[in-house]
Structure formats: C-alpha cells, structure tokens
Amino acid sequence: MSDTCTEATLSEFDRDTAVRLREPGVHDVHLSAGWAIGHALNGGYLLAVAGRALGETLPHPDPFTITAHYFSASTPGPAVVRSETARTGRTLSSGSAGLFQAGPDGREVERIRVLATYGDLDTVTDDVRTSARPPAMPPREQCFSAHDNPAGPEAGPEMGKRLDLRLDPATCGWAVGAPSGRGEMRAWFGLADGRDADPLSLLMAVDALPPTAFELGLSGWVPTVELTAHVRARPAPGPLRVSVITANLAGGFLEEDVEIWDSADRLVAQSRQLARAKA
Template identity: 45%
Template sequence: MSTFDEAITATPDPERPGHFRAALTNDWSIGNALNGGFLLSLLGRTLQQALTSAGSKHPDPVSISATYLSAAVEGPAYLDTEVIRTGRSVSTGQVALTQEVDGVPVERLRATATYADLDALADPDDAQRNLLTRTMPQLAPPEECWGKEQAPPGFLDLVPLQRQLDVRMTPDTVGWIDGKPTGEGRISAWFRMPDGRDPDPILMLMVLDCLPPVTFNLDLPGWAPTLSLMANVRARPVPGWLLVTHETRMLSHGLFEEDAEIWDASGNLVAQSRQLAMVPKKG
C-alpha cells in the first residue's frame, strides 16, 4: 500500500456501522492546516468503503461537493457516513469529518457524493465528443518545469504536502516564487506520485487541489481558505503524468473562484472542479 493510500484509509468502528476513525498528520498539510484536496480524498475513500459495505457496485466518485467549515489539523479524526441510496447506475452518500478540540467535537468538513462505475459508463465515442470543445493545453514538458528540488530554503517546511508529491509547475506560471508574479490568475503543472502509484479517481480528488492558489500570481500570497469545492471525475485516467491547470476568472468582495482541470497521459480530460475560496489578506 502506498503512503498516500495509508494516509487516506480510515478504520471502521466495529460497534458503530458507518463510523470511521483516521489519524491525520502534518505530512499532508500547508502550514498547520491539512490540504483540502487530501481531505477530499480521505472523505471519498471512506464513503467508498461505506457504500461497498452497503452493497453498492459503484466504486468511483463521479461527483462530490464539500463544504469546508474549519481547518483540519494533525491528530485523530472521526468520519460519520450515511448511505442515501444505492441504485442501478449510481449510488449516493454523505460523510462528515470532525475532530475534538478541548474535548468538544468540531466539524471540519462535510461532503455529499455520487458514485458510479466509470468503466460501465464509458462510451467508445467519448474521446471524440469531449475534444469537440476542449483540447489538452500545450505546456512545456515536465523536465523543463519547476520541481521541489528547486524550491527556495524553507519552502518545503512551510508546505510539507509538496514533499509527498512530484509537482512540476510550468515556467510561465511560476514567477511568484522569485517575487515576480505574472499578474494572471493561472497556474499549471505536471503531476505524478513519486512512488510510482498510478492515478485513479480517488487520487484525482487531491490533485484537483494540489497546486498553490492562483492568487499567488496576482501578488496575493498567503493562505486562501477554501469555503466549498465541487469535483467531477469524468473518466478513469491512464498511467503516466497528469496535466493540471488552475484558473480564476473572478476575484471580488474578498472571494475568488478557482477552476481546475486534469488531463491524463492519453490527452483525455479526466476531472474538473470549481472551488470558492477567500482572498489572502495583505500584510
């Protein structure tokens, strides 16, 4: 089992069906808070377990909508699941994650998700149809992009999550690292797991939120708390590099949206998301 799979595997409570326990560590954090995409993968895997136990034949999260209520931190976490429906084509459930603070349960995030079997949904004409309106961006190859080995001193201490990943940000979107933000609300990168773990729908829930906020390129560095995130998994990715893009079209009233896309090594659009986040505060 990979390090990532170990980190997102929760243990069921034998005395309370639908209840699970997980141990969160700072290995998957940004600053002191756990990364929102990592948490989404944890919730996605836990709900997958609950649905399977309820007899569902739908292993893949095709749509998941999460509301982030407070920052999750290192320590024990408790996940409560509810199977809403298991149908012929899809199954639906919800899951909430809580942690205790001074002995009081505090809810961190809650998600509702629909699961299906992506292989059963696949259509031979899918690739031709989705390329009618969207084509894979043309980016510099991974070997020409910025990787964590080029990180400035202290960067990986502030963002431990990046130690667990192989993220190669493209030269045209990485100027903020040297204090030269582009002024465009866009960041793009190549992604893979350093241990060779192949991508799958659960991993993509994290990949959709694995890049720095696009506000970094708008000269707005700092923590951008996610309020909500809606992720759609469109297809099962093939092994190899994933191409990830994050972009914003609107920043106002202290909020911005961030749209993400993931393309796999075959050139297929495999996942999309939109999240609403708070603009980092200056100073």
C-alpha cells in the same frame, strides 16, 4: 490500517487516507502531518479521506461528483468520518459524510461536510465528444520542481514532499516576486513514491497546486470555502497535467477552475472551488 495490505506495500497516499470501519457508516482515520500546508491539512487530502470512507459506505466505488464545504482547519491526528446513504440506484448512489475531530473541550467538531454521488467508471462507455483541449505546457523536464527552490528542496510545504509536482515556469513568477497578474497555475503532477493516479487521488490532485492568487499578486492565505470535483474517467497510468484558472476575484472571494488531463490526453477530472482571498 488497511485489512489487505501491510504498511510496507502501501503508497504514502493510501496509507494516509486509510479508513478503518468502526461500525456501519463510521470510519476511524489518522490524519497525517505529511499533507500539511503550513499549519493546516490540505483540503484535497481531506476530500480524499472523506471520499474513501463514503465510498466504502455506498454500493458504488467511484466518486462521480463530490462536494465538500470546509468549516475549520483539520489537524494531524485522529478523526472520524460519519457517512450516510441518501439513495441507492442501479448505476448511481448518493450520500453525505462529515469528518469530525475532537475540539479543545473534547467534543466533536465537524471539520468538513461532503455530499456526493458515486458510480462505477468501469461501466461507462468509451464515447467521448469533447471540445476541451489539454493545457499547453512545456515538457516536464523544462518545468520547476521542489529541487529548483532557491531555498532548498526542503523549504516548501510538507505536502510538497509527497508530490512530484513540476510547475510550468510561465505560472511561477510569484516564486521569484514577479507574479504574472494572470490567475493561472499549471503543473505536471504525480505522487513522489510513484503511485499511479486513481479516482481517489484525483480528489487530492484538484487542490494540490499553489493558489492562483499567488500569480494575481496576493500572498495571503486562500482558505477553501467549498470544492466540487467531477471525476470523468479513470486516469491512465503516467503523469497528469493540472490546469487551474481563476477568472473572477470579487468581494473577497475567488473561484479556482481545475482541469486534470491524463497521459492518454483525456479530461479525467474537473473541479471548481470557491475560496476566500485574505489580504
């Protein structure tokens, strides 16, 4: 669906998040079943799709801060993203977008709504003053991949086949019926076809690990209510480290706080989502 690449040269992620301009502010997209977790499409994938369309509408290329609210489960197939510019400035521009699909009666249903501010990561300074530290994790080769799944590498969610995810064994107790009780999940992260990370793929990566709720001993569905991601730097090539922490499960809701670190030991994205913990 891209104008500049043939499908053969596109990564799975770029192919499946490609948007086609129908008219100003309106982009058509084909949501791919390749990013499903069970029957629903992954919220990070949907955020990347909406973020790509909004980025084509706004004058700046990179999402600096983007929030999505999730209204109903998206399904594989056609969708449309309607974007609106709210303000344009010299260094930042902002706008909203809605991702819609046809409902059972044929009328458009809004699946997610997004509000975001974009800038250009190439124009920010290199100055970094940080007290944040990368997550302590074993090397990749000591972490668990889909190939270590006792049920076989094909047993996991469809989205897992798009990823090169290596879970820290310390946060994998849930997979063998022994959750740690700590709301933590850590992994080395890449795309299965080797595509390097960029700001858009980070929007997917912030929602790509198994729910921390699994390590808290909950096994149900944990639908995202809202997710906000900040992209803080353009990621260097190479594997990412993703850390997710849940501190507070209260009243049936929990937060997931995510940090993503690149191979140059820089904090390239932070996100927080509010999710419902269903029993």
